[in-house]
Amino acid sequence: MELSDLQDIARKERESQKPIRVRCCTAAGCLSSQGQAVKSALDEAVAANGLEDRVQVIGVGCMGLCSEGPLVQVDPAGTLYERVEPRQCASIVAALDGGDADANVGDTTRPFFTRQVAVVLENSGRIDPERIESYIAADGYHALHTVLHDMTPAQVVETIIAAGLRGRGGAGYPTGLKWATVAKTEADRKFVVVNADEGDPGAFMDRSVLESDPHRILEGMAIAAYAVGASQGYVYVRGEYPLAISRLQTAIRQARRMGLLGTQVFESPFNFRVDIRIGAGAFVCGEETALIRSIEGHRGVPRPRPPYPAASGLFGCPTLINNVETYANIAPILRKGAEWFASIGTEKSKGTKVFALAGKITNTGLIEVPMGTPLRTIVEEMGGGVPDGGTVKAVQTGGPSGGCIPQSALDTPVDYESLAQVGSIMGSGGMIVMDEQDNMVEVARFFMEFCMDESCGKCVPCRAGTVQIHRLLTKIRDRRATDEDLATLRTLCEMVKQTSLCGLGQSAPNPVLSTLRYFPEDYRALIGAPSEPSANGAAPRTA
Amino acid sequence: MAVRTLTIDGKPVSALEEQTVLDAARDAGIEIPTLCHLDGATDVGACRLCLVEVVGTNRLLPACVTRVAEGMQVVTTSERLREYRRMILELLFAERNHVCSVCVANGHCELQDLAIAQGMDHVRFDYLFPKHLVDVSHPRFGVDHNRCVLCTRCVRVCDEIEGAHTWDVAGRGSRATVITDMNVPWGSATSCTSCGKCVQACPTGAIFRRGSTVAEMDRDRTRLDFIVTAREKKQWIG
Numbered sequence: 032m033e034l035s036d037l038q039d040i041a042r043k044e045r046e047s048q049k050p051i052r053v054r055c056c057t058a059a060g061c062l063s064s065q066g067q068a069v070k071s072a073l074d075e076a077v078a079a080n081g082l083e084d085r086v087q088v089i090g091v092g093c094m095g096l097c098s099e100g101p102l103v104q105v106d107p108a109g110t111l112y113e114r115v116e117p118r119q120c121a122s123i124v125a126a127l128d129g130g131d132a133d134a135n136v137g138d139t140t141r142p143f144f145t146r147q148v149a150v151v152l153e154n155s156g157r158i159d160p161e162r163i164e165s166y167i168a169a170d171g172y173h174a175l176h177t178v179l180h181d182m183t184p185a186q187v188v189e190t191i192i193a194a195g196l197r198g199r200g201g202a203g204y205p206t207g208l209k210w211a212t213v214a215k216t217e218a219d220r221k222f223v224v225v226n227a228d229e230g231d232p233g234a235f236m237d238r239s240v241l242e243s244d245p246h247r248i249l250e251g252m253a254i255a256a257y258a259v260g261a262s263q264g265y266v267y268v269r270g271e272y273p274l275a276i277s278r279l280q281t282a283i284r285q286a287r288r289m290g291l292l293g294t295q296v297f298e299s300p301f302n303f304r305v306d307i308r309i310g311a312g313a314f315v316c317g318e319e320t321a322l323i324r325s326i327e328g329h330r331g332v333p334r335p336r337p338p339y340p341a342a343s344g345l346f347g348c349p350t351l352i353n354n355v356e357t358y359a360n361i362a363p364i365l366r367k368g369a370e371w372f373a374s375i376g377t378e379k380s381k382g383t384k385v386f387a388l389a390g391k392i393t394n395t396g397l398i399e400v401p402m403g404t405p406l407r408t409i410v411e412e413m414g415g416g417v418p419d420g421g422t423v424k425a426v427q428t429g430g431p432s433g434g435c436i437p438q439s440a441l442d443t444p445v446d447y448e449s450l451a452q453v454g455s456i457m458g459s460g461g462m463i464v465m466d467e468q469d470n471m472v473e474v475a476r477f478f479m480e481f482c483m484d485e486s487c488g489k490c491v492p493c494r495a496g497t498v499q500i501h502r503l504l505t506k507i508r509d510r511r512a513t514d515e516d517l518a519t520l521r522t523l524c525e526m527v528k529q530t531s532l533c534g535l536g537q538s539a540p541n542p543v544l545s546t547l548r549y550f551p552e553d554y555r556a557l558i559g560a561p562s563e564p565s566a567n568g569a570a571p572r573t574a
Numbered sequence: 575m576a577v578r579t580l581t582i583d584g585k586p587v588s589a590l591e592e593q594t595v596l597d598a599a600r601d602a603g604i605e606i607p608t609l610c611h612l613d614g615a616t617d618v619g620a621c622r623l624c625l626v627e628v629v630g631t632n633r634l635l636p637a638c639v640t641r642v643a644e645g646m647q648v649v650t651t652s653e654r655l656r657e658y659r660r661m662i663l664e665l666l667f668a669e670r671n672h673v674c675s676v677c678v679a680n681g682h683c684e685l686q687d688l689a690i691a692q693g694m695d696h697v698r699f700d701y702l703f704p705k706h707l708v709d710v711s712h713p714r715f716g717v718d719h720n721r722c723v724l725c726t727r728c729v730r731v732c733d734e735i736e737g738a739h740t741w742d743v744a745g746r747g748s749r750a751t752v753i754t755d756m757n758v759p760w761g762s763a764t765s766c767t768s769c770g771k772c773v774q775a776c777p778t779g780a781i782f783r784r785g786s787t788v789a790e791m792d793r794d795r796t797r798l799d800f801i802v803t804a805r806e807k808k809q810w811i812g
Binding site: 491530 | 618619620621622625634636639654657658661662665666668669698699700702723724726742743745746747748749750
């Protein structure tokens with residue numbers, strides 16, 4: 032495979048495009064609401080009308096607005112159909128040449144779509160994730176070719192540093208610095224690893240990228256491997272994502288067949304092999320040292336750092352671990368340049384961030400916005416606020432490791448520093464909106480139950496501490512707690528945060544601490560003598 | 575071998591560069607409480623009792639896996655550390671069913687000693703009273719999960735010193751338990767060589783010699799030391 036071959040494939044793919052293209056979402060969200068039946072019905076309708084040479088039905092990845100799925104969009108007209116049912120497909124096809132279809136037409140000019148800036152999701156919902164030609168036609172693998180033939184590994188690392196990309200897994204460590212560290216460490220064997228063990232309740236960004244544009248991750252990995260001097264990569268993906276795994280397997284097979292992975296990629300001396308490792312369903316395996324243990328075939332438990340994986344990771348070799356979304360940013364940065372990337376976002380948080388909007392919000396789904404976009408814009412404008420005229424009480428970001436941001440702080444821009452200032456974190460991008468019906472003690476208790484169940488059991492504060500925090504929260508919820516219990520809860524949370532071995536334990540108390548800080552009245556209302564359950568969600572002992 | 579100079583609790587201490595803060599402190603006669611650390615086995619930094627403060631960093635660092643560094647200023651006791659250590663011990667006591675008065679290790683128990691040394695005189699948390707069984711299927715030894723603190727010393731000595739890897743951990747969170755082979759009764763674990771190293775290693779009365787009665791369990795850790803020294807330094811001295 033050479034550049035001319037790549038361009039040929041792209042040209043043929045574009046030429047074979049039919050004048051009218053009907054894109055149908057086949058990502059997990061829409062598939063769960065009859066997406067596959069909709070696509071089949073569209074195919075049948077096209078065949079029944081004898082439109083095969085003019086109309087093409089394409090199964091694509093996520094188009095973002097999951098709450099209105101299954102989604103179907105028609106090119107070039109741009110008409111978006113929402114909540115499409117198989118029986119409506121005949122009328123959609125009939126309306127392709129003008130006229131109205133018997134289906135809900137979505138407004139593509141609303142802020143949910145217009146406020147987005149697509150970098151990571153630029154191909155999502157546009158290309159067929161199961162065809163490598165479709166990715167190549169969207170300029171795929173061109174960046175890899177450029178890197179292998181026109182750049183030194185050091186130049187690639189410099190570009191990533193100049194772009195100012197920070198890790199999208201949550202902590203926001205400068206990606207370029209991590210790459211430089213691994214590149215500088217001398218070793219015979221190095222690895223690159225993709226952390227696709229997304230386990231935060233309410234988050235599905237990584238799943239969506241893997242399902243919608245798997246080749247982008249492979250290209251990002253290959254560029255990273257070239258930059259740091261690795262020849263073997265692993266995608267560690269959670270077993271709960273079967274569709275993402277299958278599309279990734281397809282993508283690896285296609286790329287290998289075309290010589291874009293394997294030995295002598297693009298006829299260069301660079302060799303790169305990618306394998307998939309499927310997680311058995313442990314939240315802690317998203318922690319990098321536990322993830323490494325799991326790939327090695329051991330029990331997935333974290334170990335103290337240092338040594339960091341960049342110095343001693345998989346099988347004791349220097350290992351580069353980045354999140355799915357981080358790798359997804361790599362190809363566009365090399366294609367469009369570090370300056371272009373650095374021009375998006377804020378001074379310290381460059382680029383865009385993908386968020387999974389969920390909870391009490393009108394438009395749930397996936398959005399990508401420039402860093403620094405105010406939370407209010409996301410929740411109220413793009414998300415459409417709380418349905419049925421309710422008011423936002425809090426926005427939970429960062430999953431079990433994050434915190435609840437109160438309504439009064441909705442003007443906080445979403446970037447790493449600002450979110451930390453209000454006691455939350457970016458996390459991997461889960462965003463759950465809560466309204467006045469939600470009791471914050473119950474919310475904190477939910478996240479603590481999650482952490483308690485997902486603790487690996489290795490260190491005492493996390494294993495035994497989360498259990499006791501959960502018990503104290505239950506006691507408060509059940510109106511059995513005293514002021515002393517509240518004080519113990521605070522001390523225990525501080526202690527678990529300060530003393531736990533890994534990020535899971537260190538951040539587990541965050542939802543409790545942030546709700547204690549912003550919603551003390553929810554706690555206070557439940558302290559004291561037992562009484563009848565009140566209207567604000569304080570349920571009697573049931574669970 | 576290079577030497578580093580540091581201060582521990584204000585006392586100047588010199589240590590070999592590969593030494594941990596824990597080793598350096600012990601050499602200097604400063605005791606840092608530990609539960610999962612065992613000389614001769616790799617450190618896992620799991621019990622968090624040996625956390626110390628290091629001037630210049632906000633994070634608490636586990637002394638057992640933190641290497642000494644030139645000019646490092648270590649604080650091993652502070653009000654914060656004392657409070658956290660007591661709380662960790664309270665959490666352990668509340669987690670399983672530790673009843674000293676009917677335990678084989680009473681009077682020879684590291685958990686008990688630590689509680690006394692750290693001034694833990696009551697437990698603030700609810701006792702969880704989990705249902706745990708006692709496995710006496712092995713002809714010579716037994717394991718009482720009610721006393722287990724999951725320090726994994728048994729797992730490590732069995733794997734690293736005996737080379738059998740009979741012990742491991744199964745389950746997550748507070749449901750984690752030590753198991754033998756593929757979670758079979760100890761007596762049926764075919765990989766077990768009955769060497770008794772796990773019995774020597776256990777800090778509490780969780781792994782014991784059958785036939786021991788209350789407060790009878792005493793341990794001879796020099797046996798483990800002997801094997802480790804023999805292996806690492808090729809010196810066969812008892």
